[in-house]
Amino acid sequence: xxxxxxxxxxxxxxxxxxxxxxxxxxxxxxxxxxxxxxxxxxxxxxxxxxxxxxxxxxxxxxxxxxxxxxxxxxxxxxxxxxxxxxxxxxxxxxxxxxxxxxxxxxxxxxxxxxxxxxxxxxxxxxxxxxxxxxxxxxxxxxxxxxxxxxxxxxxxxxxxxxxxxxxxxxxxxxxxxxxxxxxxxxxxxxxxxxxxxxxxxxxxxxxxxxxxxxxxxxxxxxxxxxxxxxxxxxxxxxxxxxxxxxxxxxxxxxxxxxxxxxxxxxxxxxxxxxxxxxxxxxxxxxxxxxxxxxxxxxxxxxxxxxxxxxxxxxxxxxxxxxxxxxxxxxxxxxxxxxxxxxxxxxxxxxxxxxxxxxxxxxxxxxxxxxxxxxxxxxxxxxxxxxxxxxxxxxxxxxxxxxxxxxxxxxxxxxxxxxxxxxxxxxxxxxxxxxxxxxxxxxxxxxx
Amino acid sequence: xxxxxxxxxxxxxxxxxxxxxxxxxxxxxxxxxxxxxxxxxxxxxxxxxxxxxxxxxxxxxxxxxxxxxxxxxxxxxxxxxxxxxxxxxxxxxxxxxxxxxxxxxxxxxxxxxxxxxxxxxxxxxxxxxxxxxxxxxxxxxxxxxxxxxxxxxxxxxxxxxxxxxxxxxxxxxxxxxxxxxxxxxxxxxxxxxxxxxxxxxxxxxxxxxxxxxxxxxxxxxxxxxxxxxxxxxxxxxxxxxxxxxxxxxxxxxxxxxxxxxxxxxxxxxxxxxxxxxxxxxxxxxxxxxxxxxxxxxxxxxxxxxxxxxxxxxxxxxxxxxxxxxxxxxxxxxxxxxxxxxxxxxxxxxxxxxxxxxxxxxxxxxxxxxxxxxxxxxxxxxxxxxxxxxxxxxxxxxxxxxxxxxxxxxxxxxxxxxxxxxxxxxxxxxxxxxxxxxxxxxxxxxxxxxxxx
Numbered sequence: 056x057x058x059x060x061x062x063x064x065x066x067x068x069x070x071x072x073x074x075x076x077x078x079x080x081x082x083x084x085x086x087x088x089x090x091x092x093x094x095x096x097x098x099x100x101x102x103x104x105x106x107x108x109x110x111x112x113x114x115x116x117x118x119x120x121x122x123x124x125x126x127x128x129x130x131x132x133x134x135x136x137x138x139x140x141x142x143x144x145x146x147x148x149x150x151x152x153x154x155x156x157x158x159x160x161x162x163x164x165x166x167x168x169x170x171x172x173x174x175x176x177x178x179x180x181x182x183x184x185x186x187x188x189x190x191x192x193x194x195x196x197x198x199x200x201x202x203x204x205x206x207x208x209x210x211x212x213x214x215x216x217x218x219x220x221x222x223x224x225x226x227x228x229x230x231x232x233x234x235x236x237x238x239x240x241x242x243x244x245x246x247x248x249x250x251x252x253x254x255x256x257x258x259x260x261x262x263x264x265x266x267x268x269x270x271x272x273x274x275x276x277x278x279x280x281x282x283x284x285x286x287x288x289x290x291x292x293x294x295x296x297x298x299x300x301x302x303x304x305x306x307x308x309x310x311x312x313x314x315x316x317x318x319x320x321x322x323x324x325x326x327x328x329x330x331x332x333x334x335x336x337x338x339x340x341x342x343x344x345x346x347x348x349x350x351x352x353x354x355x356x357x358x359x360x361x362x363x364x365x366x367x368x369x370x371x372x373x374x375x376x377x378x379x380x381x382x383x384x385x386x387x388x389x390x391x392x393x394x395x396x397x398x399x400x401x402x403x404x405x406x407x408x409x410x411x412x413x414x415x416x417x418x419x420x421x422x423x424x425x426x427x428x429x430x431x432x433x434x435x436x437x438x439x440x441x442x443x444x445x446x447x448x449x450x451x452x453x454x455x456x457x458x459x460x461x462x463x464x465x466x467x468x469x470x471x472x473x474x475x476x477x478x479x480x481x482x483x484x485x486x487x488x489x490x491x492x493x494x495x496x497x498x499x500x501x502x
Numbered sequence: 503x504x505x506x507x508x509x510x511x512x513x514x515x516x517x518x519x520x521x522x523x524x525x526x527x528x529x530x531x532x533x534x535x536x537x538x539x540x541x542x543x544x545x546x547x548x549x550x551x552x553x554x555x556x557x558x559x560x561x562x563x564x565x566x567x568x569x570x571x572x573x574x575x576x577x578x579x580x581x582x583x584x585x586x587x588x589x590x591x592x593x594x595x596x597x598x599x600x601x602x603x604x605x606x607x608x609x610x611x612x613x614x615x616x617x618x619x620x621x622x623x624x625x626x627x628x629x630x631x632x633x634x635x636x637x638x639x640x641x642x643x644x645x646x647x648x649x650x651x652x653x654x655x656x657x658x659x660x661x662x663x664x665x666x667x668x669x670x671x672x673x674x675x676x677x678x679x680x681x682x683x684x685x686x687x688x689x690x691x692x693x694x695x696x697x698x699x700x701x702x703x704x705x706x707x708x709x710x711x712x713x714x715x716x717x718x719x720x721x722x723x724x725x726x727x728x729x730x731x732x733x734x735x736x737x738x739x740x741x742x743x744x745x746x747x748x749x750x751x752x753x754x755x756x757x758x759x760x761x762x763x764x765x766x767x768x769x770x771x772x773x774x775x776x777x778x779x780x781x782x783x784x785x786x787x788x789x790x791x792x793x794x795x796x797x798x799x800x801x802x803x804x805x806x807x808x809x810x811x812x813x814x815x816x817x818x819x820x821x822x823x824x825x826x827x828x829x830x831x832x833x834x835x836x837x838x839x840x841x842x843x844x845x846x847x848x849x850x851x852x853x854x855x856x857x858x859x860x861x862x863x864x865x866x867x868x869x870x871x872x873x874x875x876x877x878x879x880x881x882x883x884x885x886x887x888x889x890x891x892x893x894x895x896x897x898x899x900x901x902x903x904x905x906x907x908x909x910x911x912x913x914x915x916x917x918x919x920x921x922x923x924x925x926x927x928x929x930x931x932x933x934x935x936x937x938x939x940x941x942x943x944x945x946x947x948x949x950x951x952x953x954x
Contacts, residue, residue: 170602179604186596186607191852193603194932199856274813274949303778324787325812325948352812357677357950358929359813397929400679400937402575405602469926473917474861 131287132375138284142378142444143304144277145313147269147353148262150218150242150381150439151249152234160214161250168253168408169193169401172207193412197396199472200415209413211421212249217242219439220370220383222346222424243421244386244438247414253407260406261399264355270313274354276300277329278319279369279378279444281342287373288340295333295344295369298449298457299326299352305447315376315446321453326352327463337373344369346384350466355398362394363387363468365425365435371442378444385424385435389471392418434468533767535699535706535796536692536750541635543627543649548689549665552800552881553909554673555699555706557686558651560625560658563665565686568654569622569837572682574599579835580682583653584640588618593834600679600833600937609834610848618836622657622670622684625649651687659684661842661910666880669842669910673701675941675952679933681831691796692750694742694764702781702954703945705795708766710773713780716740718769720790725755727763727770737791739763740771751796766794781954783946800879803906805872811923814946814953819869822922823915826866827908828854829931830938840938841911843885847892849938853931854914859890866914866927866940868905875904883907913943 154160177189217231219242226239233240248254253261269275278298284290298321305317322329329352335344349367354360367384392415395404404411422433535555537548545561558566569588571580577599581587594612598605609615627639627647640650649656659670671684691699691706697716699706708716717737721728729737742754742762755770757763764771771794774785786793802817806825809818817825830840830849840849855862871884886895886902895902905912916927931939944953 173603177603184607185610187610187848187852187857189607190596190601190603191610191849191857195852195856198853198930272949325810325814328812354813354949356934357952358934359811359925359949360929361812393926397934400933402600402602402933464921464923467920470918470920472865474855474864 133288134286135281135284135375139280139282140284140373140375141278141280141319141447141449143300143313143317143319143447144275144279144442145270145304145445146266146441146443148256148266148441149244149248149254150383150441151212151245151254151256151262152216152218152231153249153255154214154216157250157255159216160212161210162213163208163210163250165250165252166210166408166410166413167207168251168410169405171408172410172413175207194401197401197411200392200412202416202419205413205416207410207413209417210250211246211417213246217245217249218381218441219245219437220368220381222366222368222383222385222437241423241437242383242439243423243436246421247417247436251407251409251414253404253409255407258407260403261395261409264399264403265353268353268355270304270306272354272357273301273303274299274359275352276302276304276319276322277351278321278447278449279371280449281335281373284337286337287375289337291336291338293335293337293342295335295342297329297331297333297349297351298322299329300447301326304445313445317445317447318450319447319453320450321457323453323456323460327460328466330457330460330463333369335369340373341380342369342371342373342378348466349382349384350468353394355394358397360394360397361390361466363390363466364438371444376446378442378446380442381439382442383439384437386438387425387435387468388418388422389434390469391436393469393471532798533751533796537689538692540689541637543631543634543637546637551666551668551686552879554668554686554701555688555691555797557668557688559665564658564662565666565668565670566625566651566656567622567659567670567684567686568651568656569682569684570654574682575679576600578682579837581655584650586624586640586642586648586655588622588624588655588657588836589643590617590619592617593836593838596833597835598833600681600933605833609832609846610840611846615846616660616838618838621660621838623660625656625658654687656687657684661839661844670839672909674703674954677936679936681833681837681937683831683837692752693796694746694752696740697764699796700781700954702795703799703943704953705798707781707954708771708794708796709781710740714773714777715780715782715785716766716794717772717774717785717791718766718794719772720792722770724768725753725765725770727755727757729770729772734772736775737772737785738775740773766796769794779948779951781951782948783953784948800877800881802908803871803875803877803882805875808945809923811925811942813925813950814944814948816923816925817943817945818922819915823919824923824925824927825869825943826914826916826927826940827911827943828866828914828938828940829935833937843887843892843894843911850892853939863889865917867917868903869913869915871904871906873904875906881909883910885910885912887912908943914940916940 173193177184215232216234217240219240221239222241231240231242232238253259256262276299278300280296282294284293300319301322302319304313307314331349333344333347335342346366346368349364350361353362364384364386367382369382371378371380396411418436422436424433425435426433534550537556547559548556549559549563551557569581571582572578592615595606595608627649631639633639636652638650639647640655642648661669668686671686673685676683696711698709698711739757742764746754748754751767753765754762755765777784783793785791805820807818807822808815809822828841828850831837832840840846851857851862854866875884877883885907887905888895889903918926925942927940928942929935935941947953
C-alpha cells in the first residue's frame with residue numbers, strides 16, 4: 056500500500072519534485088523498507104549508463120551493503136530482486152548507420168524532398184497554375200501513393216554496413232554487415248531512409264521529433280518487464296512482457312535525461328492491446344527474444360498512431376538500471392507510411408528533404424517480407440530500431456489488475472487506404488510530367 | 503455568376519440548413535451556463551448556445567465573432583487590434599502561409615468564391631454610437647464604423663441564421679497549425695475566482711484556474727461532503743476562502759470547523775490528485791465520481807455509439823465505425839472556410855478520394871440517417887446532400903443522400919477502419935487535419951486533449 060500512496064502523491068507534484076519523491080520513497084519504501092539512508096545515498100551516484108550504473112533498483116537494495124557505502128559505489132547486483140525488473144523506453148530511432156561524411160552509404164548524395172520536387176514540377180516560369188494542379192495534387196500523391204516508377208532519382212543507402220539483426224537467418228549477397236562485424240544483417244528500411252536527411256542524426260527533424268515524442272507523449276510509454284530472471288548475465292529462460300505505462304518518465308534536473316527508479320502504472324484502460332509476451336534468454340548480459348509480431352504506440356504531434364513489426368525481436372544489453380540495443384523485425388509498410396503521413400505534414404517532411412511519394416515507392420520496391428496472399432507483393436520491410444530504456448518500478452496494484460484484465464483485442468496492421476487509384480488515375484500523378492528529371496526506378500540492390 | 507448571385511447562393515443554402523436544423527428540442531431542458539452581466543452597447547445581447555455556452559450576439563441574436571490575428575508558418579493574417587482586414591475584395595490566389603511551397607496559385611471554385619465580407623459581415627455602428635466598457639469602435643477602410651470587443655473587430659457569420667447558431671466558428675480543439683479561425687466571443691462565465699470553464703466535446707467543462715478538472719461525487723449530499731480525510735487525499739476539496747460569498751449556482755458549506763468548500767448546484771467540488779494533465783476526464787473512471795459541467799453538450803443521435811480506442815473514446819456509428827468530421831480553412835489571405843456544404847468541396851474531395859468523387863464516397867462514406875430521423879438538438883441535424891457535388895441537395899433532388907451532420911457539416915466513417923475503435927483516418931489532411939482534413943470525433947482523449 057505504501058507504493059500506492061506514493062504514486063498518488065507523485066501524481067500531484069511537479070515533475071522534478073515527483074522525481075525526488077519517487078526516488079526517495081521508492082528506494083526507502085520498496086527497496087529497503089527499514090533503512091532509507093543507504094539506498095537514497097546510493098541514488099545520488101552520477102553514473103546512468105548501462106555499464107556504469109549502480110543505483111536504486113530493487114536488485115541493488117537486495118545486495119549486501121558495503122561498509123563504506125556513503126563513498127564507495129555499491130557492487131553491481133547479479134540478479135533482480137524476485138527475478139523481475141522493468142524498464143521504460145526513453146529513446147527510439149530507426150537504425151541508420153552513418154559514415155563520417157555520408158559518402159560510404161550515400162555515394163550519390165542525399166535525396167531531395169517535397170520542396171525541391173515541387174520546384175522541378177512547377178517552376179516559377181510565369182505560368183498561371185491552380186492550387187488543385189499543384190499543392191493539392193502533391194497532397195494527393197502523398198495520401199494516395201502509387202508504385203509507379205519514381206520520376207525523381209531516389210538514392211538508396213548502400214555500402215557494406217548497416218545496423219540491425221539477421222532476421223532471416225541467412226547470409227545473402229545483398230545483406231549488410233553490422234558495425235560489430237556480424238554478417239547477414241537485414242535492414243532494407245535503411246536502404247530507403249539512409250539517404251534522407253530527415254532520418255539522419257543529428258540534423259534530421261523527423262528522427263528528432265520521433266524520439267522526442269517517445270518521452271513527451273505518455274501515449275508512447277512502452278514498458279518492458281523481464282521476469283524469471285536468475286541472472287543479469289546468463290539465463291536461458293526469461294519471460295518478457297510489454298505494457299504501456301500511464302505516467303510521465305522520471306527525469307533529471309535538466310528535464311531531458313531519464314533516470315532510473317521511477318514508477319509507472321500499467322495502462323489497462325486503453326492500452327491492453329499493447330500487452331504482449333515474448334520469450335527470451337540472456338547471454339553475456341544481452342537479452343535476445345524469440346520473434347513475434349509486435350504492435351507498439353508511436354504517436355507524434357498528438358495523432359494516436361502505432362507501428363506494427365512482424366517477427367520482431369529484441370536484442371538489449373542489460374544492466375540493473377538500463378537497457379540498450381535493438382528492436383528488429385519486418386515493419387508493416389502501410390502502417391509505417393500511415394504513421395508518417397498522419398504525423399508529419401508536408402511542411403514537416405520538407406524540413407529534412409523527404410518526399411513521402413518517393414519514400415512510399417522505395418518502400419514498395421524494397422519490401423522484403425510477408426508477401427500478400429493475393430498479390431504476392433511484400434507487405435513488410437526488414438528494419439531495426441535503436442532503443443534505450445531506463446529501469447522503473449511497476450506500481451504493484453497495476454500488476455494485480457493485469458491478472459484480471461480481459462484479453463486484449465487482436466492487434467492488426469493498417470491495410471492502407473481503401474479503393475486504390477486506377478491506372479488511369481495514377482497516370483495523373485504529378486510525377487510523370489517531369490521528363491527532364493526522370494531517374495531510374497531500379498534499386499541499388501537490383502543494379 | 504455575379505457577386506449578388508454568390509450571396510444568394512451562400513445565404514440560400516445556409517437558410518436551407520438552418521430550416522432543417524430547427525427541430526424543436528424534445529427533451530427536458532438541461533441547465534445552461536450562467537454568465538456575468540457586463541456592460542454592453544444598446545440592443546446587443548447574450549444568447550445561450552448548445553456547444554459554446556453563452557455568446558455575445560447582435561440585436562438580431564446573431565453570434566458575434568472576432569478574427570484574431572495569428573502568426574502562421576510563413577506569414578500572418580487576421581485582424582490586428584483596432585483594424586479590420588476583412589473587405590469586399592475577393593481573394594483569388596493562395597497565400598502559402600502554411601505550405602513549403604510558394605503562394606500565388608489560383609484558388610478552387612473561384613467563380614463562386616465569396617469575398618471575406620460576404621461571409622463575415624462587419625458589425626457596423628451608426629455614426630452616433632459610443633464605446634461602452636470593452637466595446638469600442640474602429641474605423642473601416644471605407645470610412646464606416648465597426649464595433650470591436652477588446653479591440654478586435656466584430657462580425658457575424660453568413661452561415662448563422664438565427665439566435666443560438668454558432669456555425670461560423672468555435673473554441674474547440676484549435677491548435678498551432680490551424681487557420682486563423684474566427685471565434686465566437688463570450689461574456690465571462692459566472693464562476694468564482696479560482697474556477698474557469700472551457701468547451702469540451704461533452705459540454706462546458708468546469709476547471710480550476712490552472713485548467714485542472716473539477717469533480718463531484720455521488721456519495722455527497724446537497725451542500726454536504728462525505729469525503730473524509732483519507733478520501734480528501736485523493737480528492738482534494740475545492741476550498742472557499744473566508745471572503746467568498748455564495749451566489750447563483752454556487753454555494754459554500756463548512757466541511758469541518760472553519761474549512762469552507764465550494765459546491766456547484768449543491769454538489770461539493772473536488773480535484774483529483776491523480777490528474778497529471780489539464781482538462782482530464784480520468785477521475786470519472788472512479789465509480790461514483792464525475793466531471794462537472796456548467797452545461798452538457800447535446801447527445802448525439804441515438805443510432806450512434808461510443809467506442810474505446812487506444813487513446814480514449816470516439817463517437818462511432820451503430821456498427822462501431824469511428825465518426826469523423828471534416829474541417830477546412832483555406833490558405834488564402836482571408837482564410838475562408840471550406841468545410842461547410844455551401845463552400846468549396848475541392849479540398850475535401852482531394853483528401854477523401856484523391857479528387858475522385860466515387861472513391862471519395864467509398865473511402866469516406868456519409869453517415870446515412872434513417873428516413874424520418876430528426877435530431878433533438880441544433881448541433882446535430884439531418885441534411886440532404888448531393889453526393890456528386892458535396893453541396894446541399896435541392897428539395898426532392900434525385901439521388902440525394904439523407905445524412906447526419908454536426909454543426910451543419912456532414913459526418914463520415916472511414917472504409918479503412920476495420921475494427922471498432924480504429925481511428926486510421928484521424929489526421930488525414932494537411933497539417934494532420936488542423937489546416938484541413940479529417941478528425942476523429944473524440945469524446946475523450948486521455949493523452950492529447952482532443953476532446954477538449
